[in-house]
Amino acid sequence: MTFALTIGPGYYLALSAMLFVIGSIGLLVRRNPLIMFMCIELMLNAANLAFVSFGKDMGDLGGQVSVLFVLVVAAAEVVIGLAIVVAVMRRRPKASVDEVSVLRG
Amino acid sequence: MEAVTFFIAAGVVLAGACGVVFLKNPVHAALSLVATLFGIAIHFINLEAYFLAAVQIIVYAGAIVILFLFVIMLLGVDRAENIRTEPIIGQRHLALLALVGFLVIGTLIGIATAGEVTGVPPQEATFLPSEGGLAIEQVTELGDGTIVAPEENIHDIGRSLFSTRYVFALELTALLLTIAVVGAVVLSRRPKIEFESIPETEVSAFFQIEQSDQSSVVVEEVCEDEIAGHEPVTEPKSGSEMMDE
Structure with missing residues (x-):
């Protein structure tokens, strides 16, 4: 059984769009700050997939280099965000993101 | 073949993403996130970005998700959450x-x-990659059927990162990582005096009462210190002492 279907960049972009949408829905619906961070990771990965797909389509290595930078920024963001979550949760263990509007730790 | 790989990996990616959003337990959500990241890595291999596939698994699945799991375990927030609100x-x-x-x-x-x-x-x-950038070298198949691409991919990314086009961004990235490390240490450092946790209800009312008490007491303390000839107590320290009471 052979597939004559060739996978163009449109398929990857559609998958990337779906992944981004799922991530944004999670960001809107969930209230747990950790899950919201994971949804941000999903959206960043969707962007990464689009970067690499476009890069291959255009024959430019810049897409892959951009993904490296996005990776670094994502790591820094997760580190800082989780540190803030830990600092807030230590003060009030029951807090959800709606109650943490005081920014007082 | 590429189509088969694509659809299998796409299924893994989308199922994992739905798991992240819809699973109640944060630990399960983190494991679903690992599935999604693996699927993305498979797509990267499909797109001939071999180095990125390895980095994706090492950095994301190996470091970031583990960090998530650490925080989940540390805080003990693995309780169910009311999504209905x-x-x-x-x-x-x-x-x-x-x-x-x-x-x-x-x-x-x-x-x-x-x-x-x-x-x-x-x-x-x-278009041709402009000055400083590099083009993707195509996968070349030798006469005996061996494929040479992976090392070339890594070489090209390394040369491109340190070319005139990206080297400034690379140095900024180093600065960003340093700031992130310092910020994380500062944020998660425990203060010397342990604060009591604020009651959940009526934060603003609590804050106002505390403020008025604090100001009057601080004045008294300062007066006493001046009489006794001691060094005056700084305001934040006295405020924290008030919170302990």
């Missing part, structure tokens, strides 16, 4: 609207990229 009115309908909108836009982009309806066909839109 809706703090912003109509936010679920807005999310549904966003779903439809993004799907429409994604479809339009896909059609435009495929060059069937409108837009420039991809091959004609291809």
